[in-house]
Amino acid sequence: MIVCKFGGTSVANAEQIKKVANIVKANPARKIIAVSAPGKRTDDDIKVTDLLIDLADSALHNIDVELKLNRVIERYADIAAELGLDDIIIKIIEADLRERLAADQSEKAQFIDSIKASGEDNNAKLIAAYFSSIGMPAKYISPKEGLIVNDLPERTFALPETYDNLKKLANVEEIIVFPGFFGYTKAGVLRTFDRGGSDITGSILASAVGAELYENFTDVDCVFSANPKVVNCPMEIKEITYREMRELSYAGFSVFHDEALMPVYKQGIPVNIKNTNNPAAPGTRIVPKRPATGSPVTGIATDSGFSILYVSKYLMNREVGFGRRLLQIIEEENISYEHTPSGLDDISVIMRSHQLNDEVEARIMKRVKEELQAEDVHFRHDFSMVVIVGEGMRHNTGLAARAATAISNTGANIEMINQGSSEVSLVFGVLSQYENQILKALYEEFFAHTTV
Amino acid sequence: MIVCKFGGTSVANAEQIKKVANIVKANPARKIIAVSAPGKRTDDDIKVTDLLIDLADSALHNIDVELKLNRVIERYADIAAELGLDDIIIKIIEADLRERLAADQSEKAQFIDSIKASGEDNNAKLIAAYFSSIGMPAKYISPKEGLIVNDLPERTFALPETYDNLKKLANVEEIIVFPGFFGYTKAGVLRTFDRGGSDITGSILASAVGAELYENFTDVDCVFSANPKVVNCPMEIKEITYREMRELSYAGFSVFHDEALMPVYKQGIPVNIKNTNNPAAPGTRIVPKRPATGSPVTGIATDSGFSILYVSKYLMNREVGFGRRLLQIIEEENISYEHTPSGLDDISVIMRSHQLNDEVEARIMKRVKEELQAEDVHFRHDFSMVVIVGEGMRHNTGLAARAATAISNTGANIEMINQGSSEVSLVFGVLSQYENQILKALYEEFFAHTTV
Numbered sequence: 001m002i003v004c005k006f007g008g009t010s011v012a013n014a015e016q017i018k019k020v021a022n023i024v025k026a027n028p029a030r031k032i033i034a035v036s037a038p039g040k041r042t043d044d045d046i047k048v049t050d051l052l053i054d055l056a057d058s059a060l061h062n063i064d065v066e067l068k069l070n071r072v073i074e075r076y077a078d079i080a081a082e083l084g085l086d087d088i089i090i091k092i093i094e095a096d097l098r099e100r101l102a103a104d105q106s107e108k109a110q111f112i113d114s115i116k117a118s119g120e121d122n123n124a125k126l127i128a129a130y131f132s133s134i135g136m137p138a139k140y141i142s143p144k145e146g147l148i149v150n151d152l153p154e155r156t157f158a159l160p161e162t163y164d165n166l167k168k169l170a171n172v173e174e175i176i177v178f179p180g181f182f183g184y185t186k187a188g189v190l191r192t193f194d195r196g197g198s199d200i201t202g203s204i205l206a207s208a209v210g211a212e213l214y215e216n217f218t219d220v221d222c223v224f225s226a227n228p229k230v231v232n233c234p235m236e237i238k239e240i241t242y243r244e245m246r247e248l249s250y251a252g253f254s255v256f257h258d259e260a261l262m263p264v265y266k267q268g269i270p271v272n273i274k275n276t277n278n279p280a281a282p283g284t285r286i287v288p289k290r291p292a293t294g295s296p297v298t299g300i301a302t303d304s305g306f307s308i309l310y311v312s313k314y315l316m317n318r319e320v321g322f323g324r325r326l327l328q329i330i331e332e333e334n335i336s337y338e339h340t341p342s343g344l345d346d347i348s349v350i351m352r353s354h355q356l357n358d359e360v361e362a363r364i365m366k367r368v369k370e371e372l373q374a375e376d377v378h379f380r381h382d383f384s385m386v387v388i389v390g391e392g393m394r395h396n397t398g399l400a401a402r403a404a405t406a407i408s409n410t411g412a413n414i415e416m417i418n419q420g421s422s423e424v425s426l427v428f429g430v431l432s433q434y435e436n437q438i439l440k441a442l443y444e445e446f447f448a449h450t451t452v
Numbered sequence: 453m454i455v456c457k458f459g460g461t462s463v464a465n466a467e468q469i470k471k472v473a474n475i476v477k478a479n480p481a482r483k484i485i486a487v488s489a490p491g492k493r494t495d496d497d498i499k500v501t502d503l504l505i506d507l508a509d510s511a512l513h514n515i516d517v518e519l520k521l522n523r524v525i526e527r528y529a530d531i532a533a534e535l536g537l538d539d540i541i542i543k544i545i546e547a548d549l550r551e552r553l554a555a556d557q558s559e560k561a562q563f564i565d566s567i568k569a570s571g572e573d574n575n576a577k578l579i580a581a582y583f584s585s586i587g588m589p590a591k592y593i594s595p596k597e598g599l600i601v602n603d604l605p606e607r608t609f610a611l612p613e614t615y616d617n618l619k620k621l622a623n624v625e626e627i628i629v630f631p632g633f634f635g636y637t638k639a640g641v642l643r644t645f646d647r648g649g650s651d652i653t654g655s656i657l658a659s660a661v662g663a664e665l666y667e668n669f670t671d672v673d674c675v676f677s678a679n680p681k682v683v684n685c686p687m688e689i690k691e692i693t694y695r696e697m698r699e700l701s702y703a704g705f706s707v708f709h710d711e712a713l714m715p716v717y718k719q720g721i722p723v724n725i726k727n728t729n730n731p732a733a734p735g736t737r738i739v740p741k742r743p744a745t746g747s748p749v750t751g752i753a754t755d756s757g758f759s760i761l762y763v764s765k766y767l768m769n770r771e772v773g774f775g776r777r778l779l780q781i782i783e784e785e786n787i788s789y790e791h792t793p794s795g796l797d798d799i800s801v802i803m804r805s806h807q808l809n810d811e812v813e814a815r816i817m818k819r820v821k822e823e824l825q826a827e828d829v830h831f832r833h834d835f836s837m838v839v840i841v842g843e844g845m846r847h848n849t850g851l852a853a854r855a856a857t858a859i860s861n862t863g864a865n866i867e868m869i870n871q872g873s874s875e876v877s878l879v880f881g882v883l884s885q886y887e888n889q890i891l892k893a894l895y896e897e898f899f900a901h902t903t904v
Contacts (some may be wrong), residue, residue: 247797259770320783321783327773331772340794397863404853408850418793
């Protein structure tokens with residue numbers, strides 16, 4: 001059995017949904033599909049989720065509600081008409097939206113979540129109706145049937161019983177169309193996933209039914225070995241391990257949200273990232289293990305927006321617990337950090353800059369100076385991380401040297417190097433102004449002369 | 453005013469003590485000297501401190517006490533005779549030792565400390581007597597005059613009031629001869645410093661009197677830029693900053709114990725490491741700041757005996773506090789660590805192997821698996837750290853690349869790189885079997901073609 005997920009652009013309009021039907025029809029193993037809300041049809045289009053957020057906001061302020069509601073319904077009506085569906089489905093969707101809008105607004109976030117999630121929910125109903133109308137028996141299934149999530153205030157995740165609850169879906173005769181992006185708490189409150197929402201739903205379904213494969217349909221042919229906006233025609237990645245994918249997604253490889261991999265990772269279910277617009281392309285397979293290839297490097301990613309907290313104190317390394325107490329201060333400020341390279345008398349904490357502001361920085365510096373009696377404490381900003389990823393790196397003598405040389409040849413100073421854990425990745429910290437230049441240089445070093 | 457410290461080999465016999473007198477006489481600014489116990493006269497000699505430890509042990513077991521006592525007294529008697537001193541000083545020393553031996557033995561460590569420290573204490577008395585006998589007015593001063601240390605169980609260090617107490621020594625007319633290695637608690641109990649003891653005493657004295665210079669006399673001409681047992685005729689270091697010295701001393705540069713730098717570091721007092729046997733040589737100066745030289749690298753040190761704890765867990769970096777909790781476990785096992793390189797889903801903790809054994813490792817692995825739900829937890833051993841040190845490295849683009857390339861060319865795999873704090877040092881982790889080969893290769897890369 002295969003579980004498929006179709007992202008927003010794959011279900012943005014009638015033409016796209018017809019492609020989805022053809023893809024599902026082409027392989028009888030495709031029995032369960034998770035769908036997003038209709039995405040952008042063109043680059044300057046507004047996706048339904050954004051229309052819904054706007055609608056929720058209007059409802060909370062009680063302004064233009066009917067107008068905003070109609071904009072949403074029209075999107076579905078256009079799709080339904082082009083798909084040759086009768087008006088019943090639109091009546092169902094309108095009734096559903098009016099019911100959500102009439103609900104209690106006292107818990108604002110909860111109200112917005114409910115309106116937002118209707119995008120996936122109603123699109124699933126519409127797609128199930130379309131499949132049935134063309135002779136593909138299909139059934140909309142609500143997350144109410146067992147996708148149980150935790151309560152506030154933690155980030156949303158599926159509770160363990162979800163997997164037992166949804167196991168039964170494997171026995172449903174019809175093709176299941178399941179809305180992505182949300183679940184319900186034990187008390188029946190709808191909660192959406194934070195990011196990459198439909199990817200997570202598909203991954204949960206694949207894990208629950210023990211799928212042989214999780215196909216993740218999007219609008220690109222594959223994952224590239226480097227950002228195609230910076231590197232000209234980068235190599236396609238045919239096969240990549242979970243670990244590699246995760247390290248790459250850390251730094252800007254946004255094709256697949258890393259948290260979404262967790263449920264399939266635990267089961268060892270392979271993932272195939274494919275293109276709805278070009279389903280014949282093999283896409284990129286994410287697998288637990290893969291055979292060694294000629295190249296030690298699978299991909300190179302870069303990301304900007306990092307800051308470095310530098311702390312130095314004479315004889316620091318004689319103080320048991322210095323590093324731990326420093327990290328405790330960072331943690332108490334609710335800041336997550338990425339790396340902590342250290343010398344003998346100094347340690348740096350590398351974190352994403354968006355968590356900082358002048359006030360937070362001043363408070364951290366004050367605490368570190370006072371509580372740890374550090375001598376020099378300061379922040380530096382505008383750094384990028386460059387991540388070189390590959391399972392083959394572990395046994396490749398000289399790879400760090402090649403990478404460092406390629407970076408230095410651009411004229412950039414290497415501000416940080418972090419290697420030493422799994423060696424599936426090697427991280428360099430550089431000033432952001434050099435980021436693209438370095439990506440090009442590293443791509444040239446590790447890929448330009450490779451043939452597959 | 454200059455404070456001098458003379459180490460064990462500098463005061464091992466009459467001939468050496470005459471050299472000390474000449475050195476002190478040569479510069480009237482040399483007003484305070486800290487001295488060690490008589491060290492080895494030849495490579496297979498036993499130093500007085502070791503004779504004293506043996507004596508203390510005999511006393512505790514009440515066996516051969518007179519025999520062992522005589523061995524110690526004979527050493528002093530030989531020195532005194534050759535220096536032409538009359539018998540009084542030996543009577544003083546013998547009376548002192550007998551008094552120490554007759555003391556309460558119920559606190560064993562305290563009893564041993566008292567016997568051990570007599571080596572420095574009595575040598576200071578003897579040297580002061582010799583100076584006076586040749587027309588250099590000198591005065592033995594006991595640490596009782598104000599070198600106050602903390603109580604057990606912490607490592608011994610001088611309490612802040614020490615510096616005020618000893619300020620008055622600046623006004624003493626005579627040359628002060630002060631025994632190194634120990635101080636007294638507020639309750640009057642003698643405690644020795646843990647390592648590099650006389651270096652610390654000299655450093656404390658220099659700081660207390662606000663010396664213009666702290667001269668540390670030992671038996672080598674200078675600090676070398678690399679271990680002369682591995683690298684053939686390495687370059688001498690003429691000037692080095694405190695920070696550089698400290699980073700180098702971390703990995704096997706044992707000329708000067710790093711903790712001893714603390715008191716002079718705080719005052720910015722320069723240190724001159726000189727050779728008692730060749731006082732004309734300029735030695736190595738340790739200074740707060742130094743002008744840039746042609747070479748970005750000041751020294752390269754290596755040290756073996758490191759282990760790596762590897763921990764991996766999928767989505768580790770999403771868990772706030774994972775690293776901090778891991779370090780807490782390590783801390784609770786009383787283990788100090790050196791570096792913590794991290795990937796996205798893995799972190800390594802690098803520590804000195806002598807702190808580990810099978811039982812400790814098993815307990816740590818069990819705790820990390822159970823308390824942090826880590827997926828893979830294991831130890832690896834037999835690593836060396838290679839530390840490249842230099843203030844000039846900070847602005848030297850390409851240095852990491854050159855170092856990594858030189859290491860890789862030896863065939864060694866770079867297991868860890870840690871750069872990113874002050875950039876006064878760059879640390880590589882490698883398998884110990886490659887250590888010497890790598891030191892030679894790095895020396896070749898950074899020093900062989902340099903002229904000063």
